[in-house]
Amino acid sequence: MPDTAAAPIIEMRHISKAFGAVRALSDVDLRLYPGEIMGLVGDNSAGKSTLMKILTGAYHRDSGDVLVNGAATNFKSPHESRGAGIEMIYQDFALCGNMDVGQNIFLGRWPRKGMFVDRGRMYSEADAVLKRLKVDVNSVYQRVESLSGGRQQSVAIARAISFDPRVVILDEPTANLSVMATERLLETMLELKKHNVAQIIISHRLQDIFAVGDRVMVLKRGENVGERHIKATTEHEVLELIVSGKREKASA
Ligand SMILES: Nc1ncnc2c1ncn2[C@@H]1O[C@H](COP(=O)(O)OP(=O)(O)O)[C@@H](O)[C@H]1O
Ligand SMILES: [Mg+2]
Known part of the structure; x- marks a missing residue:
């Protein structure tokens, strides 16, 4: 289990972001602990990729704070967040064939x-x-x-x-993979976890998140509508949150 008594390696507080009239994120909080695997789920356009791109500096937040190891940061590009130990793997891999x-x-x-x-x-x-x-x-x-x-x-x-890196973000990594390749990916994630790398996996496949995750966080229309420990929830409950979740706590 991740050491949640330890300080979070990543903390995002009150993150908001709009694209023109579209409110992509409204006052979202996120915490990630060393060695933890967190699933980030939600329907299409819920704001999952935007939240992660704000973390890496690929997008700029309108408001809110991002802390890495307790220190406030303001990454202007993924190049800068890489320097702080954060890596994001995109669906298209960004390789030279x-x-x-x-x-x-x-x-x-x-x-x-x-x-x-x-x-x-x-x-x-x-x-x-x-x-x-x-x-x-x-x-x-x-x-x-x-x-x-x-x-x-x-x-x-x-x-x-x-x-x-100390933090790896995988954005829909299993969307185009075979069953075998998905299994291998999940094993790789567990291998990284052994090295205390914290990971966030965005996926529509709840079974993958339940296979390797410690925690799951649900976004709905740009709001955080719930967080659960995997051991204390079910795929059914998470699905309910995705479909009809309401913001659970008023932000401080
Ligand atoms: N670069 C962008 N320009 C304009 N709108 C964007 C951009 N990126 C994301 N959005 C919008 O922000 C919302 C959240 O998108 P996104 O973070 O990609 O959701 P998810 O990854 O959960 O499917 C959507 O309405 C999407 O259209
Ligand atoms: Mg996305």
Whole structure:
């Protein structure tokens, strides 16, 4: 179990965000603890991706606070949040298909030896990350476009992990995966948890969240309508919150 007696690694308070007339988020609070897996669920357009993009600095909040390890932050880009140990993996993986696995894991920061790319170091370090994750990508020399969706996702996760993050966000990671690939992804998440990496998984598949999650948070039309410990709830109750939840607590 996550150490909820410990201080949260992420705290978002009173987050609001509008896009023109659309109120995407209204006064949303979120806490994430070290080593915890939190499911973030809600119907389409509930504001899940927007909340996570605000956390990484991809979007800018209209109001509210974001604290990392208790310190107020104001990331202006995902590059800045990466520096603070936060990685987000998008549904499209953002990989270069015509490059190989090793090149993708170190995209934009290939190790150098003098004028040249240090290929030996790049591929051995890429291999080490894949082994640490226990994912089933068996060659760092394979072109990414030749891999299945599940293996491409493993590469995207390996790339994220190579930055040694403390927080990993997965936005609908299982939407296009086979049953086997989904199983492997959930195992990878549990492996990261062993390394005390905190994770947020956005998914429509409640069974995945119930398989690996410690907690689940429900957004509905931009409002937080409930949080539950997985052990103390059911898929049925969470579904009810998604469909007809009302904001549970008045914000302080
Ligand atoms: N870049 C954007 N420009 C305009 N509207 C946006 C943008 N991103 C999200 N929205 C709107 O904000 C609301 C929440 O979207 P989103 O966070 O993507 O929801 P979810 O991920 O829960 O499906 C939706 O109404 C969506 O259309
Ligand atoms: Mg989304």
